[in-house]
Amino acid sequence: MENNILKSDGNLIMLTTGKEDGGAKATVAFAYATTSLSMGIETKIFLTMGGTIWAYLGSGNNVQYAGFEKLSNYIEMFTELGGEILVCSPCTEYHCSVINKNAELLKNARISGFAEIVKISVNYKTLVL
Numbered sequence: 653m654e655n656n657i658l659k660s661d662g663n664l665i666m667l668t669t670g671k672e673d674g675g676a677k678a679t680v681a682f683a684y685a686t687t688s689l690s691m692g693i694e695t696k697i698f699l700t701m702g703g704t705i706w707a708y709l710g711s712g713n714n715v716q717y718a719g720f721e722k723l724s725n726y727i728e729m730f731t732e733l734g735g736e737i738l739v740c741s742p743c744t745e746y747h748c749s750v751i752n753k754n755a756e757l758l759k760n761a762r763i764s765g766f767a768e769i770v771k772i773s774v775n776y777k778t779l780v781l
Contacts, residue, residue, distance in 0.1 A: 662694030664769075664776040670702030675715035675723050677781040678706050682726035684779065689733040696776070697730070698769050699761075700740035707739040708755040731759045738764035738772075 665685050669677040681697060688695040699707050706712060712723035720726075731737070741763050757763075 660777045661775040662696065662777070663688045664696050664698060664772055664778045666698045666700060666769075666778060666780045667703035667706065668701040669781060670705040671715075672702065674717065675712070676717045678703070678712070679715070679717040679720045679723045679726060681779075681781045682706075682712075682723060682730050683720055685735055686726050686729045686733065689730065689735050695730075696736045696738060696772060698738045698740070698764070698772075700743050704739055704743045707737060707744070707757055707761045709758055711758075727758065731761075735760060737761035738769065741765050 663685070665681050667678060667681045685695045685697055699705075706723075706727070712727045715723040717723070737758060737760055739757070739761055744763065
């Protein structure tokens, strides 16, 4: 039986949740993304709505969901493996709870719009958290 993931260009993880769940969905998203990259599958994370908080340096510090490593470890592994983080442009302004608007984006993170995400999602398997 042929593996369906091989028919796509990679995985797109859309993370819409910020710190309201204690980082649970962010931890699962970055753990999944890191595993995917480790398997040689191109993987991108799109942060939108409250999820945009995770695009900034230090956002994953002191966050650990039961049974997983610290979120900051997964974020670091993901970026070190070359994973790309796309950040919703309007959401960074209206939904992100970063108090300091001069906060620095993570390595491999960049502001993006929906047109780019739509193009990517045509050829990628998409997981929404």
